[in-house]
Amino acid sequence: MRFRFDVLVSLKEGLLDPQGKAVQQALPVLGWDNVTDVRVGKYIDLVVDADDSGVALDQVRDMADRFLANPVIEEVQIELRKEAPE
Amino acid sequence: MRFRFDVLVSLKEGLLDPQGKAVQQALPVLGWDNVTDVRVGKYIDLVVDADDSGVALDQVRDMADRFLANPVIEEVQIELRKEAPE
Structure with a gap:
Protein backbone atom coordinates (compact mmCIF):
# COMPACT_ATOMS: atom_id res chain seq x y z
CA MET A 1 0.00 0.00 0.00
CA ARG A 2 1.07 3.55 -0.66
CA PHE A 3 1.27 6.02 2.19
CA ARG A 4 1.85 9.69 1.70
CA PHE A 5 3.79 11.71 4.24
CA ASP A 6 4.57 15.33 4.86
CA VAL A 7 7.99 15.78 6.41
CA LEU A 8 8.59 19.22 7.94
CA VAL A 9 12.17 20.08 8.78
CA SER A 10 12.99 23.21 10.73
CA LEU A 11 15.92 24.54 12.71
CA LYS A 12 15.78 23.76 16.40
CA GLU A 13 14.48 26.52 18.60
CA GLY A 14 17.18 28.86 19.80
CA LEU A 15 19.28 28.48 16.66
CA LEU A 16 19.61 31.50 14.42
CA ASP A 17 17.38 31.20 11.38
CA PRO A 18 18.58 33.87 8.93
CA GLN A 19 15.97 33.03 6.31
CA GLY A 20 13.16 33.35 8.85
CA LYS A 21 14.61 36.61 10.08
CA ALA A 22 14.79 37.96 6.54
CA VAL A 23 11.13 37.14 5.95
CA GLN A 24 10.11 38.63 9.28
CA GLN A 25 11.96 41.88 8.60
CA ALA A 26 10.43 42.21 5.15
CA LEU A 27 6.83 41.82 6.34
CA PRO A 28 6.39 45.25 8.05
CA VAL A 29 7.77 46.94 4.94
CA LEU A 30 4.93 45.30 3.01
CA GLY A 31 2.36 46.45 5.55
CA TRP A 32 2.08 43.39 7.77
CA ASP A 33 3.38 44.46 11.16
CA ASN A 34 1.66 41.85 13.33
CA VAL A 35 3.70 38.78 12.40
CA THR A 36 6.32 37.26 14.70
CA ASP A 37 8.23 34.03 15.23
CA VAL A 38 8.83 33.42 11.55
CA ARG A 39 10.91 30.35 10.83
CA VAL A 40 11.64 28.91 7.42
CA GLY A 41 12.35 25.24 6.88
CA LYS A 42 11.96 22.46 4.36
CA TYR A 43 8.80 20.66 3.34
CA ILE A 44 9.25 17.21 1.83
CA ASP A 45 6.25 15.41 0.40
CA LEU A 46 6.78 11.73 -0.44
CA VAL A 47 5.03 8.40 -0.95
CA VAL A 48 6.23 5.17 0.67
CA ASP A 49 5.13 1.75 -0.49
CA ALA A 50 4.85 -0.50 2.58
CA ASP A 51 2.73 -3.24 4.15
CA ASP A 52 1.20 -0.99 6.77
CA SER A 53 1.36 2.59 7.97
CA GLY A 54 3.50 1.74 11.04
CA VAL A 55 6.26 0.24 8.92
CA ALA A 56 6.04 3.20 6.54
CA LEU A 57 6.23 5.71 9.40
CA ASP A 58 9.27 3.97 10.92
CA GLN A 59 11.01 4.14 7.58
CA VAL A 60 10.22 7.83 7.12
CA ARG A 61 11.56 8.54 10.63
CA ASP A 62 14.73 6.68 9.75
CA MET A 63 15.08 8.54 6.44
CA ALA A 64 14.51 11.86 8.21
CA ASP A 65 17.14 11.18 10.87
CA ARG A 66 19.76 9.83 8.51
CA PHE A 67 19.25 11.74 5.31
CA LEU A 68 16.53 14.38 5.06
CA GLU A 79 2.55 13.62 9.27
CA LEU A 80 0.81 10.75 7.54
CA ARG A 81 -1.25 12.64 5.01
CA LYS A 82 -3.60 10.10 3.55
CA GLU A 83 -3.42 6.86 1.69
CA ALA A 84 -2.06 7.74 -1.70
CA PRO A 85 -4.12 6.37 -4.57
CA GLU A 86 -2.67 3.21 -6.13
CA MET B 1 -4.80 36.85 20.09
CA ARG B 2 -1.88 34.99 18.61
CA PHE B 3 -2.46 32.37 15.95
CA ARG B 4 0.23 30.07 14.69
CA PHE B 5 0.23 28.88 11.10
CA ASP B 6 2.16 26.38 9.03
CA VAL B 7 2.53 27.53 5.46
CA LEU B 8 3.60 24.80 3.04
CA VAL B 9 4.80 25.95 -0.36
CA SER B 10 5.46 23.44 -3.12
CA LEU B 11 5.85 23.52 -6.86
CA LYS B 12 2.66 22.88 -8.78
CA GLU B 13 2.15 19.36 -10.01
CA GLY B 14 3.60 18.79 -13.44
CA LEU B 15 6.44 21.25 -12.95
CA LEU B 16 9.94 19.85 -12.76
CA ASP B 17 11.19 19.72 -9.18
CA PRO B 18 14.96 19.14 -9.42
CA GLN B 19 15.43 19.10 -5.65
CA GLY B 20 12.75 16.44 -5.22
CA LYS B 21 14.25 14.43 -8.05
CA ALA B 22 17.68 14.60 -6.44
CA VAL B 23 16.31 13.30 -3.14
CA GLN B 24 14.35 10.56 -4.88
CA GLN B 25 17.39 9.37 -6.83
CA ALA B 26 19.56 9.30 -3.71
CA LEU B 27 17.15 7.16 -1.67
CA PRO B 28 17.70 3.80 -3.45
CA VAL B 29 21.46 4.25 -3.08
CA LEU B 30 20.89 4.45 0.66
CA GLY B 31 18.76 1.31 0.67
CA TRP B 32 15.28 2.80 0.44
CA ASP B 33 13.89 1.69 -2.90
CA ASN B 34 10.16 2.01 -2.15
CA VAL B 35 9.82 5.79 -2.14
CA THR B 36 8.22 7.73 -4.97
CA ASP B 37 6.66 11.13 -5.71
CA VAL B 38 9.24 13.08 -3.72
CA ARG B 39 8.76 16.82 -3.85
CA VAL B 40 10.69 19.39 -1.88
CA GLY B 41 9.22 22.74 -0.93
CA LYS B 42 9.34 25.39 1.75
CA TYR B 43 7.88 25.24 5.22
CA ILE B 44 7.16 28.59 6.89
CA ASP B 45 6.08 28.67 10.51
CA LEU B 46 4.76 32.01 11.76
CA VAL B 47 2.59 33.68 14.37
CA VAL B 48 -0.01 36.32 13.51
CA ASP B 49 -1.55 38.63 16.07
CA ALA B 50 -5.17 39.23 15.11
CA ASP B 51 -8.67 39.60 16.53
CA ASP B 52 -9.84 36.20 15.37
CA SER B 53 -8.62 33.22 13.41
CA GLY B 54 -10.57 34.13 10.28
CA VAL B 55 -8.89 37.52 10.00
CA ALA B 56 -5.52 35.90 10.68
CA LEU B 57 -6.10 33.23 8.03
CA ASP B 58 -7.10 35.82 5.43
CA GLN B 59 -3.92 37.72 6.13
CA VAL B 60 -1.75 34.61 5.84
CA ARG B 61 -3.41 33.76 2.51
CA ASP B 62 -2.68 37.28 1.31
CA MET B 63 0.93 37.07 2.49
CA ALA B 64 1.35 33.69 0.81
CA ASP B 65 -0.04 34.89 -2.52
CA ARG B 66 1.85 38.16 -2.59
CA PHE B 67 5.12 37.41 -0.87
CA LEU B 68 5.83 33.92 0.47
CA GLU B 79 -2.79 25.15 8.37
CA LEU B 80 -3.81 26.86 11.58
CA ARG B 81 -1.62 25.02 14.02
CA LYS B 82 -2.87 26.06 17.44
CA GLU B 83 -3.29 29.17 19.45
CA ALA B 84 0.22 30.31 20.22
CA PRO B 85 0.80 31.02 23.90
CA GLU B 86 0.65 34.71 24.80
Whole structure:
Protein backbone atom coordinates (compact mmCIF):
# COMPACT_ATOMS: atom_id res chain seq x y z
CA MET A 1 0.00 0.00 0.00
CA ARG A 2 1.07 3.55 -0.66
CA PHE A 3 1.27 6.02 2.19
CA ARG A 4 1.85 9.69 1.70
CA PHE A 5 3.79 11.71 4.24
CA ASP A 6 4.57 15.33 4.86
CA VAL A 7 7.99 15.78 6.41
CA LEU A 8 8.59 19.22 7.94
CA VAL A 9 12.17 20.08 8.78
CA SER A 10 12.99 23.21 10.73
CA LEU A 11 15.92 24.54 12.71
CA LYS A 12 15.78 23.76 16.40
CA GLU A 13 14.48 26.52 18.60
CA GLY A 14 17.18 28.86 19.80
CA LEU A 15 19.28 28.48 16.66
CA LEU A 16 19.61 31.50 14.42
CA ASP A 17 17.38 31.20 11.38
CA PRO A 18 18.58 33.87 8.93
CA GLN A 19 15.97 33.03 6.31
CA GLY A 20 13.16 33.35 8.85
CA LYS A 21 14.61 36.61 10.08
CA ALA A 22 14.79 37.96 6.54
CA VAL A 23 11.13 37.14 5.95
CA GLN A 24 10.11 38.63 9.28
CA GLN A 25 11.96 41.88 8.60
CA ALA A 26 10.43 42.21 5.15
CA LEU A 27 6.83 41.82 6.34
CA PRO A 28 6.39 45.25 8.05
CA VAL A 29 7.77 46.94 4.94
CA LEU A 30 4.93 45.30 3.01
CA GLY A 31 2.36 46.45 5.55
CA TRP A 32 2.08 43.39 7.77
CA ASP A 33 3.38 44.46 11.16
CA ASN A 34 1.66 41.85 13.33
CA VAL A 35 3.70 38.78 12.40
CA THR A 36 6.32 37.26 14.70
CA ASP A 37 8.23 34.03 15.23
CA VAL A 38 8.83 33.42 11.55
CA ARG A 39 10.91 30.35 10.83
CA VAL A 40 11.64 28.91 7.42
CA GLY A 41 12.35 25.24 6.88
CA LYS A 42 11.96 22.46 4.36
CA TYR A 43 8.80 20.66 3.34
CA ILE A 44 9.25 17.21 1.83
CA ASP A 45 6.25 15.41 0.40
CA LEU A 46 6.78 11.73 -0.44
CA VAL A 47 5.03 8.40 -0.95
CA VAL A 48 6.23 5.17 0.67
CA ASP A 49 5.13 1.75 -0.49
CA ALA A 50 4.85 -0.50 2.58
CA ASP A 51 2.73 -3.24 4.15
CA ASP A 52 1.20 -0.99 6.77
CA SER A 53 1.36 2.59 7.97
CA GLY A 54 3.50 1.74 11.04
CA VAL A 55 6.26 0.24 8.92
CA ALA A 56 6.04 3.20 6.54
CA LEU A 57 6.23 5.71 9.40
CA ASP A 58 9.27 3.97 10.92
CA GLN A 59 11.01 4.14 7.58
CA VAL A 60 10.22 7.83 7.12
CA ARG A 61 11.56 8.54 10.63
CA ASP A 62 14.73 6.68 9.75
CA MET A 63 15.08 8.54 6.44
CA ALA A 64 14.51 11.86 8.21
CA ASP A 65 17.14 11.18 10.87
CA ARG A 66 19.76 9.83 8.51
CA PHE A 67 19.25 11.74 5.31
CA LEU A 68 16.53 14.38 5.06
CA ALA A 69 17.45 16.33 8.19
CA ASN A 70 20.43 16.96 10.42
CA PRO A 71 19.23 15.88 13.87
CA VAL A 72 21.97 17.91 15.56
CA ILE A 73 20.51 21.23 14.45
CA GLU A 74 17.13 20.41 12.94
CA GLU A 75 13.88 19.00 14.22
CA VAL A 76 11.43 16.99 12.17
CA GLN A 77 7.66 16.67 12.17
CA ILE A 78 6.20 13.78 10.22
CA GLU A 79 2.55 13.62 9.27
CA LEU A 80 0.81 10.75 7.54
CA ARG A 81 -1.25 12.64 5.01
CA LYS A 82 -3.60 10.10 3.55
CA GLU A 83 -3.42 6.86 1.69
CA ALA A 84 -2.06 7.74 -1.70
CA PRO A 85 -4.12 6.37 -4.57
CA GLU A 86 -2.67 3.21 -6.13
CA MET B 1 -4.80 36.85 20.09
CA ARG B 2 -1.88 34.99 18.61
CA PHE B 3 -2.46 32.37 15.95
CA ARG B 4 0.23 30.07 14.69
CA PHE B 5 0.23 28.88 11.10
CA ASP B 6 2.16 26.38 9.03
CA VAL B 7 2.53 27.53 5.46
CA LEU B 8 3.60 24.80 3.04
CA VAL B 9 4.80 25.95 -0.36
CA SER B 10 5.46 23.44 -3.12
CA LEU B 11 5.85 23.52 -6.86
CA LYS B 12 2.66 22.88 -8.78
CA GLU B 13 2.15 19.36 -10.01
CA GLY B 14 3.60 18.79 -13.44
CA LEU B 15 6.44 21.25 -12.95
CA LEU B 16 9.94 19.85 -12.76
CA ASP B 17 11.19 19.72 -9.18
CA PRO B 18 14.96 19.14 -9.42
CA GLN B 19 15.43 19.10 -5.65
CA GLY B 20 12.75 16.44 -5.22
CA LYS B 21 14.25 14.43 -8.05
CA ALA B 22 17.68 14.60 -6.44
CA VAL B 23 16.31 13.30 -3.14
CA GLN B 24 14.35 10.56 -4.88
CA GLN B 25 17.39 9.37 -6.83
CA ALA B 26 19.56 9.30 -3.71
CA LEU B 27 17.15 7.16 -1.67
CA PRO B 28 17.70 3.80 -3.45
CA VAL B 29 21.46 4.25 -3.08
CA LEU B 30 20.89 4.45 0.66
CA GLY B 31 18.76 1.31 0.67
CA TRP B 32 15.28 2.80 0.44
CA ASP B 33 13.89 1.69 -2.90
CA ASN B 34 10.16 2.01 -2.15
CA VAL B 35 9.82 5.79 -2.14
CA THR B 36 8.22 7.73 -4.97
CA ASP B 37 6.66 11.13 -5.71
CA VAL B 38 9.24 13.08 -3.72
CA ARG B 39 8.76 16.82 -3.85
CA VAL B 40 10.69 19.39 -1.88
CA GLY B 41 9.22 22.74 -0.93
CA LYS B 42 9.34 25.39 1.75
CA TYR B 43 7.88 25.24 5.22
CA ILE B 44 7.16 28.59 6.89
CA ASP B 45 6.08 28.67 10.51
CA LEU B 46 4.76 32.01 11.76
CA VAL B 47 2.59 33.68 14.37
CA VAL B 48 -0.01 36.32 13.51
CA ASP B 49 -1.55 38.63 16.07
CA ALA B 50 -5.17 39.23 15.11
CA ASP B 51 -8.67 39.60 16.53
CA ASP B 52 -9.84 36.20 15.37
CA SER B 53 -8.62 33.22 13.41
CA GLY B 54 -10.57 34.13 10.28
CA VAL B 55 -8.89 37.52 10.00
CA ALA B 56 -5.52 35.90 10.68
CA LEU B 57 -6.10 33.23 8.03
CA ASP B 58 -7.10 35.82 5.43
CA GLN B 59 -3.92 37.72 6.13
CA VAL B 60 -1.75 34.61 5.84
CA ARG B 61 -3.41 33.76 2.51
CA ASP B 62 -2.68 37.28 1.31
CA MET B 63 0.93 37.07 2.49
CA ALA B 64 1.35 33.69 0.81
CA ASP B 65 -0.04 34.89 -2.52
CA ARG B 66 1.85 38.16 -2.59
CA PHE B 67 5.12 37.41 -0.87
CA LEU B 68 5.83 33.92 0.47
CA ALA B 69 4.99 32.00 -2.70
CA ASN B 70 4.82 32.57 -6.42
CA PRO B 71 1.22 31.64 -7.33
CA VAL B 72 2.16 31.13 -10.97
CA ILE B 73 4.34 28.12 -10.27
CA GLU B 74 3.75 27.28 -6.62
CA GLU B 75 0.81 26.06 -4.59
CA VAL B 76 0.27 26.82 -0.94
CA GLN B 77 -1.31 24.89 1.92
CA ILE B 78 -2.07 26.85 5.07
CA GLU B 79 -2.79 25.15 8.37
CA LEU B 80 -3.81 26.86 11.58
CA ARG B 81 -1.62 25.02 14.02
CA LYS B 82 -2.87 26.06 17.44
CA GLU B 83 -3.29 29.17 19.45
CA ALA B 84 0.22 30.31 20.22
CA PRO B 85 0.80 31.02 23.90
CA GLU B 86 0.65 34.71 24.80
